[in-house]
Amino acid sequence: MTDTKKSVHGAWSSRFAFILAATGSAVGLGNIWKFPYITGENGGGAFVIVYLVCVLLIGIPIMIAETMLGRRSQRNPVETMALLTDEAGADKNWHYLGWMGVIAGMFILSYYSVIAGWASAYIVKAFAGSFFDADGTAIKGIFDDFVASPVQLIFWHSLFMLATMLIVVRGVHNGLEKAVQFLMPSLFVLMILLVGYAMTTGSYNQGLHFLFMPDFSKLTSDSVLTAMGHAFFTLSLGMGAIMVYGSYLPKGISIAKTAFLIAGADTAVALLAGIAIFPIVFANNLHPASGPGLIFQTLPIAFGAMAGGWLMGILFFVMLVIAALTSSISLIEPVVAWLVESKDLSREKACIWSGLVTWLLGLGTVFSFNVWSNVKFFDRNIFQLLDYLTANLMLPIGGFCIAVFAGWIMKRQHSEQELDMPNAASYQVWKILISYVAPLAVFFVFLHVIGVL
Numbered sequence: 001m002t003d004t005k006k007s008v009h010g011a012w013s014s015r016f017a018f019i020l021a022a023t024g025s026a027v028g029l030g031n032i033w034k035f036p037y038i039t040g041e042n043g044g045g046a047f048v049i050v051y052l053v054c055v056l057l058i059g060i061p062i063m064i065a066e067t068m069l070g071r072r073s074q075r076n077p078v079e080t081m082a083l084l085t086d087e088a089g090a091d092k093n094w095h096y097l098g099w100m101g102v103i104a105g106m107f108i109l110s111y112y113s114v115i116a117g118w119a120s121a122y123i124v125k126a127f128a129g130s131f132f133d134a135d136g137t138a139i140k141g142i143f144d145d146f147v148a149s150p151v152q153l154i155f156w157h158s159l160f161m162l163a164t165m166l167i168v169v170r171g172v173h174n175g176l177e178k179a180v181q182f183l184m185p186s187l188f189v190l191m192i193l194l195v196g197y198a199m200t201t202g203s204y205n206q207g208l209h210f211l212f213m214p215d216f217s218k219l220t221s222d223s224v225l226t227a228m229g230h231a232f233f234t235l236s237l238g239m240g241a242i243m244v245y246g247s248y249l250p251k252g253i254s255i256a257k258t259a260f261l262i263a264g265a266d267t268a269v270a271l272l273a274g275i276a277i278f279p280i281v282f283a284n285n286l287h288p289a290s291g292p293g294l295i296f297q298t299l300p301i302a303f304g305a306m307a308g309g310w311l312m313g314i315l316f317f318v319m320l321v322i323a324a325l326t327s328s329i330s331l332i333e334p335v336v337a338w339l340v341e342s343k344d345l346s347r348e349k350a351c352i353w354s355g356l357v358t359w360l361l362g363l364g365t366v367f368s369f370n371v372w373s374n375v376k377f378f379d380r381n382i383f384q385l386l387d388y389l390t391a392n393l394m395l396p397i398g399g400f401c402i403a404v405f406a407g408w409i410m411k412r413q414h415s416e417q418e419l420d421m422p423n424a425a426s427y428q429v430w431k432i433l434i435s436y437v438a439p440l441a442v443f444f445v446f447l448h449v450i451g452v453l
């Protein structure tokens with residue numbers, strides 16, 4: 001596609017670099033912090049199965065579509081939608097899709113940064129030996145005292161936002177490629193060591209049972225929505241993050257293969273986190289539905305008890321923070337890319353403004369865990385509201401629109417050319433999933449939640 005506008009767009013050095021960056025975006029707090037606690041809140045096995053089915057039938061096809069749209073236009077999401085609607089001769093209202101993504105990204109990052117701040121604070125706690133020989137009650141006490149302090153939460157939230165913006169200022173791919181390259185394997189090894197500890201707790205089977213034995217009577221329509229929303233969240237879909245990364249992807253690289261690799265790695269990390277955490281939950285008489293504090297109330301018990309736990313605790317939280325960083329930059333990059341490319345702001349200015357607004361929004365989440373814990377809208381505190389609004393509503397709606405756009409609006413010859421699948425059959429499978437299965441699934445889950453079905 002020819003492009004006469006100023007291009008400040010870079011390109012990944014290789015397909016491998018794209019895989020690393022996109023995996024870095026996908027693997028984050030969603031896998032290690034969020035997946036276990038929402039699985040705990042939604043009754044375990046059945047929820048996990050719905051989530052896995054959503055990843056396979058909705059997530060992967062949409063990841064392929066989102067990458068494809070970005071690569072075709074080579075622009076930020078707002079302009080991608082504008083450009084591709086022109087190309088397809090479609091209605092101008094599609095432009096709003098790019099907008100919604102930009103807003104969703106800032107909303108998500110506002111609370112993501114607060115939780116990543118917790119993980120950062122836990123590096124210090126691990127280093128100080130706070131978990132040494134502590135039992136479940138003591139570990140819970142440490143967590144409760146910590147989140148009760150707005151000053152501490154603001155401090156760590158600010159630090160994390162600052163780190164994110166410092167990386168984004170330099171452009172997505174300087175240094176990022178290397179960080180992810182070393183991070184992913186190390187994180188994997190640590191998770192496996194933690195699973196090893198979980199096996200010694202005496203509650204390993206109970207944990208596995210909770211995670212993998214489905215009891216469908218525990219599924220409510222809201223749990224199905226949460227599972228579907230999480231498939232979007234954990235794969236970074238529905239708001240343009242993967243579109244931006246796709247826009248840096250050189251032509252001639254197989255999008256479908258890379259999507260499978262990324263989704264596979266992402267799912268593996270989430271399942272490992274669940275397998276490590278639930279045995280500890282049961283061995284210490286903790287409650288699976290302990291909410292957002294779950295990993296902070298369980299894993300430190302392991303670090304306090306196991307041989308080499310001091311070092312492992314430090315390493316674990318360091319890696320969690322790096323994993324969160326490689327995700328957070330993809331949440332803000334669509335905003336920054338748009339401000340730079342379309343609004344002619346310098347990269348520095350774009351970072352300062354978007355960072356400030358996101359930081360300010362994050363204070364709402366900070367206060368939901370202490371001074372504003374009773375401030376509720378629709379029965380949810382500010383953190384829960386932001387999470388529901390983004391993961392359960394905006395991302396699936398964004399994903400639905402991406403699917404409809406890729407399946408119905410974009411000309412077949414264009415998507416065929418862009419995807420360049422090895423054979424006609426695999427293209428056809430994708431085409432059916434993206435045109436029918438994914439959008440209808442999202443649509444029916446929504447109907448079910450609002451009580452029409």
Ligand code: TRP
Nearest residue numbers: 026028029030233234236241327
């Ligand atoms: N996928 C990341 C995680 O699991 C979070 C994330 C990064 C994200 N970029 C995103 C979620 C874009 C939705 C959209 O932690």
